[in-house]
Amino acid sequence: MRVYWNGSIKPLEDVRISPLDRGYLFGDGVYEVIRIYGGRLFAAERHWARLARSLRELSIAPEPEAEGLEQAIMTLIHEEGIHDGIAYVQVTRGEAPRTHAFPNPAPWPNVLAYVQPYPRPEAIMRGGRAVLVPDIRWHRVDIKTVNLLGNVLAKQRAQEAGADEAILHRGEIVTEGSASNVFIVRGGIVFTHPATTAILNGITRQLVLELLQAQGVPVVERPFTVEALWAADEVWITSTTAEVTPIVEIDRVPIASGRIGPVTSLVRDAFMAAVAR
Amino acid sequence: MRVYWNGSIKPLEDVRISPLDRGYLFGDGVYEVIRIYGGRLFAAERHWARLARSLRELSIAPEPEAEGLEQAIMTLIHEEGIHDGIAYVQVTRGEAPRTHAFPNPAPWPNVLAYVQPYPRPEAIMRGGRAVLVPDIRWHRVDIKTVNLLGNVLAKQRAQEAGADEAILHRGEIVTEGSASNVFIVRGGIVFTHPATTAILNGITRQLVLELLQAQGVPVVERPFTVEALWAADEVWITSTTAEVTPIVEIDRVPIASGRIGPVTSLVRDAFMAAVAR
Numbered sequence: 175m176r177v178y179w180n181g182s183i184k185p186l187e188d189v190r191i192s193p194l195d196r197g198y199l200f201g202d203g204v205y206e207v208i209r210i211y212g213g214r215l216f217a218a219e220r221h222w223a224r225l226a227r228s229l230r231e232l233s234i235a236p237e238p239e240a241e242g243l244e245q246a247i248m249t250l251i252h253e254e255g256i257h258d259g260i261a262y263v264q265v266t267r268g269e270a271p272r273t274h275a276f277p278n279p280a281p282w283p284n285v286l287a288y289v290q291p292y293p294r295p296e297a298i299m300r301g302g303r304a305v306l307v308p309d310i311r312w313h314r315v316d317i318k319t320v321n322l323l324g325n326v327l328a329k330q331r332a333q334e335a336g337a338d339e340a341i342l343h344r345g346e347i348v349t350e351g352s353a354s355n356v357f358i359v360r361g362g363i364v365f366t367h368p369a370t371t372a373i374l375n376g377i378t379r380q381l382v383l384e385l386l387q388a389q390g391v392p393v394v395e396r397p398f399t400v401e402a403l404w405a406a407d408e409v410w411i412t413s414t415t416a417e418v419t420p421i422v423e424i425d426r427v428p429i430a431s432g433r434i435g436p437v438t439s440l441v442r443d444a445f446m447a448a449v450a451r
Numbered sequence: 452m453r454v455y456w457n458g459s460i461k462p463l464e465d466v467r468i469s470p471l472d473r474g475y476l477f478g479d480g481v482y483e484v485i486r487i488y489g490g491r492l493f494a495a496e497r498h499w500a501r502l503a504r505s506l507r508e509l510s511i512a513p514e515p516e517a518e519g520l521e522q523a524i525m526t527l528i529h530e531e532g533i534h535d536g537i538a539y540v541q542v543t544r545g546e547a548p549r550t551h552a553f554p555n556p557a558p559w560p561n562v563l564a565y566v567q568p569y570p571r572p573e574a575i576m577r578g579g580r581a582v583l584v585p586d587i588r589w590h591r592v593d594i595k596t597v598n599l600l601g602n603v604l605a606k607q608r609a610q611e612a613g614a615d616e617a618i619l620h621r622g623e624i625v626t627e628g629s630a631s632n633v634f635i636v637r638g639g640i641v642f643t644h645p646a647t648t649a650i651l652n653g654i655t656r657q658l659v660l661e662l663l664q665a666q667g668v669p670v671v672e673r674p675f676t677v678e679a680l681w682a683a684d685e686v687w688i689t690s691t692t693a694e695v696t697p698i699v700e701i702d703r704v705p706i707a708s709g710r711i712g713p714v715t716s717l718v719r720d721a722f723m724a725a726v727a728r
Binding site for chain 2: 177186190191198205262271288320321326
């Protein structure tokens with residue numbers, strides 16, 4: 175596999191990350207996962223905007239130029255022959271002797287990118303299973319950092335239970351999935367957690383909100399409870415890789431009839447149509 | 452600088468961490484900082500025990516053998532000519548294609564260690580300054596992981612304010628420092644947060660609790676409030692590098708008289724005597 179590293183493309187084996195990279199010592203870095211459909215990047219400009227925001231929130235500078243990064247990724251897509259896949263981009267604060275506070279002078283950020291094939295998950299069509307897990311992550315998950323242990327442990331719980339995703343809750347409030355946003359439908363109205371510091375404002379989440387509005391489906395961005403999740407008519411999750419995945423079962427209990435609901439189908443198909451365009 | 456990496460000692464420049472190391476992609480690793488005094492490791496067995504616990508909590512296996520690691524560190528201490536310093540040890544889950552859940556089969560953990568000189572901070576004798584910062588970290592800070600962005604941002608706040616440390620609070624409760632534990636004295640009684648999942652149970656914290664008990668000073672491990680912090684007769688912090696550092700000022704406001712108090716002096720000097728032994 176060939177990867178992009180600080181301005182050049184080289185074999186993965188030739189990339190040497192220093193033990194003093196703050197990404198390694200502190201998780202002091204941010205990332206994006208961008209979908210590749212038909213060899214092209216999907217919603218790239220939104221991902222670059224979010225990457226820039228994450229970097230600003232952590233005072234990591236200078237930002238890598240999106241244009242150059244995108245060109246490098248297109249080269250990788252071509253070289254690796256990727257049709258449907260993902261591009262992974264990570265930027266860390268760079269290398270410096272270990273101290274918690276930002277190094278002064280600031281090191282030069284390290285930029286990594288690679289692409290890989292990624293098939294559409296089967297759960298999009300068959301419906302997925304979830305487990306409910308307490309959200310023990312830090313309180314700035316709106317920044318897309320590589321401090322992901324809370325997400326890792328939640329996803330591991332899902333995997334051990336044979337589920338596709340972990341749905342997280344802080345106390346009574348459902349926040350999001352371990353790597354996705356959560357939507358419910360109740361009485362014809364769609365609810366999802368607002369884009370506060372308690373969730374990562376997914377690109378697919380944003381696109382789905384726009385699709386729902388275009389379809390005239392009423393949507394409320396408001397926190398909802400675990401109880402409301404259990405009582406929902408429909409549940410789905412969104413993410414760059416999961417697209418719109420219906421959730422038909424949580425903790426082995428069916429949601430409503432346990433079948434994929436009409437609003438979920440509508441938005442899933444509308445999203446797939448948007449992708450096809 | 453020469454470092455230990457997976458069984459051998461080599462120049463820092465020759466260590467190549469893979470972009471697929473889960474320490475880099477998820478902060479999926481743990482660490483220890485061990486004090487070196489007079490060329491010898493201080494309280495090493497307690498650090499090895501905590502490292503083993505951290506690894507177990509994250510199901511990272513197999514654990515590196517403490518004996519071999521300690522021998523490697525002693526070699527580094529000798530090679531680098533360290534008298535007073537620190538040893539840094541980090542173990543990550545290892546390398547695997549990126550997925551949140553633990554890779555199956557489990558990769559082999561990556562083990563890094565290095566040593567460096569570290570002088571005794573001046574604040575131990577002159578008294579240190581702190582700032583009060585909300586604790587936004589995840590809810591398993593009892594595991595000594597490299598998911599340290601919350602600590603990094605807090606320490607940065609302290610540095611920008613010209614302070615030595617950030618004291619963290621979750622709501623009304625004082626938890627600990629960004630890289631230390633916090634003790635207060637009120638009416639001759641010492642209070643510190645109990646060793647729950649809300650704090651990292653510092654080795655120096657443990658040693659200081661034992662010293663206080665040996666000196667007959669009453670100690671209560673119980674959460675205390677921000678209000679109690681402001682009203683304290685004395686405040687100090689403990690850590691492997693800060694030892695027992697008096698805090699004489701918080702947010703530019705003096706604690707009590709703004710001078711180092713008698714219980715603080717007692718425990719600081721008892722700790723220094725323990726180190727000298």
